[in-house]
Amino acid sequence: MLKLIYKNLLARRGRYCWIFIELCLVALISWTVLDKVVVNTYKKTIPTGYDLDRLVSFQLSQKPHDGESDETENTDIDRRAEIALGHLNRILDRVRSDARVESATFVNDLSPLSGSVNVNSLPSGRENEDGFYFVVQFWPETDFFKTFGITDANTGKIYDETSMSGRDLIISKSVADYLFPGENAVGRFLEENDKKHKPEKLSGIVGVVNDVIYRPDLAITPIVYKTRKTRDIVRNGGITSIQPVIRLKAGVDVSKFIEDFSPVVATEIRSGNIYSHSLQSFKEKNEIMSRDMNNQDFISMSIALFFFVNILLCMVGTFYLQTRKRSEETGVMRTFGASRGFIVREMLGEGFVITTLAWIFGCFLYWLYIKDESLAQLAYSFSDAPSSILRQMTPTWIDDFTIHFSVVSLIIYSIMLTCVLLGIYIPAGKIARINPVDALRDE
Numbered sequence: 001m002l003k004l005i006y007k008n009l010l011a012r013r014g015r016y017c018w019i020f021i022e023l024c025l026v027a028l029i030s031w032t033v034l035d036k037v038v039v040n041t042y043k044k045t046i047p048t049g050y051d052l053d054r055l056v057s058f059q060l061s062q063k064p065h066d067g068e069s070d071e072t073e074n075t076d077i078d079r080r081a082e083i084a085l086g087h088l089n090r091i092l093d094r095v096r097s098d099a100r101v102e103s104a105t106f107v108n109d110l111s112p113l114s115g116s117v118n119v120n121s122l123p124s125g126r127e128n129e130d131g132f133y134f135v136v137q138f139w140p141e142t143d144f145f146k147t148f149g150i151t152d153a154n155t156g157k158i159y160d161e162t163s164m165s166g167r168d169l170i171i172s173k174s175v176a177d178y179l180f181p182g183e184n185a186v187g188r189f190l191e192e193n194d195k196k197h198k199p200e201k202l203s204g205i206v207g208v209v210n211d212v213i214y215r216p217d218l219a220i221t222p223i224v225y226k227t228r229k230t231r232d233i234v235r236n237g238g239i240t241s242i243q244p245v246i247r248l249k250a251g252v253d254v255s256k257f258i259e260d261f262s263p264v265v266a267t268e269i270r271s272g273n274i275y276s277h278s279l280q281s282f283k284e285k286n287e288i289m290s291r292d293m294n295n296q297d298f299i300s301m302s303i304a305l306f307f308f309v310n311i312l313l314c315m316v317g318t319f320y321l322q323t324r325k326r327s328e329e330t331g332v333m334r335t336f337g338a339s340r341g342f343i344v345r346e347m348l349g350e351g352f353v354i355t356t357l358a359w360i361f362g363c364f365l366y367w368l369y370i371k372d373e374s375l376a377q378l379a380y381s382f383s384d385a386p387s388s389i390l391r392q393m394t395p396t397w398i399d400d401f402t403i404h405f406s407v408v409s410l411i412i413y414s415i416m417l418t419c420v421l422l423g424i425y426i427p428a429g430k431i432a433r434i435n436p437v438d439a440l441r442d443e
Helices: 001-010 013-045 074-095 143-149 171-180 229-234 254-267 282-289 291-324 327-335 340-368 383-393 401-432
Strands: 055-062 101-107 117-124 132-136 168-171 205-209 223-227 245-246 274-281
Touching: 001 168, 001 340, 013 055, 013 340, 013 401, 055 168, 055 254, 055 282, 074 101, 074 229, 074 274, 101 132, 117 171, 132 171, 132 274, 143 245, 171 254, 171 383, 229 327, 245 282, 282 291, 282 327, 291 401
Parallel strands: 132 223, 168 205
Antiparallel strands: 055 245, 055 274, 101 245, 117 132, 168 223
16 A cells, blocks of 8 residues: 555646645645644643632722821831731631631732732853742731642642741742752752852742742743741732632632622621722632733634634635545446545555645754744743743743644644544545445546
8 A cells, every 4th residue: 555655746736736735735734833832722721820719819808097196107016016916817717717617817918819020030050040039928827828829849738837936937949949940948048149149148948839820921930938027917009918818618609708708798798997899809809810811812812812713714615625636536446446445545645745844844944944933832921031041940841842742733733634634534434345346437
């Protein structure tokens, strides 16, 4: 059969030459359309690293005191912070009393799915390779890691927060691997690779947790978790910048909980001059923050779908007409004893060979074009240099040129081969069943 396929390709080389060029163009155009779609689709499948589906939060507001003291902030800030902390604890205790709630904490603007971003440089000790990390702030002994469901990088269980001093911190696995590859980061210092840093101001690493995605417009995010002091509750925006976060028990319907608990939040969840409102699920917050990105993905996907529908119809149509014209040849083969299955397999083999050769040549041409540039990457909403470093800190198969190129090429190959074989199989099956006498009537 292989010899017959080779002879048929040579005998129809003029006709197959144009089909070969068409398939090469399909491979080239498919790369420009499909690469970004594959990357964005993969990005949506990356786990957030915390229990997004079980989290809800609500807002806090504060009524002004009558006859508020005119003392300076520095004089009474600690006292006001203690009072505010007492109110927050009473609010959280009221929330935790609900049978559907597993745990609760409170966060500020530097937390997952928040609007603010704090990015600091990360000295690596390697020339021109300093990294970056995002800051997430939390208050000690408030069940922060338990509520978010952030797991220990070593055990895979919910991280059990240890006792922490003022400069102690917890880092994500990507930061640990970047600073201390193959070593245990616990007991080391975040700034120990910075020769200019003062020893008395080093920040000790007391724990390593698995990576999370800080915001949906980012990919896997290197994070350093830093503690806040009680007085920070009333600073930098005050109580209105604080959000209680609730983790529901497994199996609880989030929508039903929000429907039932929203009136409670609006009327009962309050303490002193602090009241609550606007109960919202983290999943809804994530969808709102993803809206612009989803719109862009929808446009890219629509363009890709439109392109591939047209390409599919063109390729199927081309091979359909090409195969239908070969009824006389089929009659000759049937006369010499060829089975119907043999005829179909031989024609499919021709399509397989021409498609494979065109795919290899088309991908090679695209490789020549793209080898000095770069393939589509996971976006970080930063300029090229910081984004490149962040991708080095959180490597995925997308960042490996060889794997990335191979995966997208194989996807393109599977689409092309499916279209070609479909365009051959349908008419080949029909003409293979034709009576040899009818096929050779005009000969």
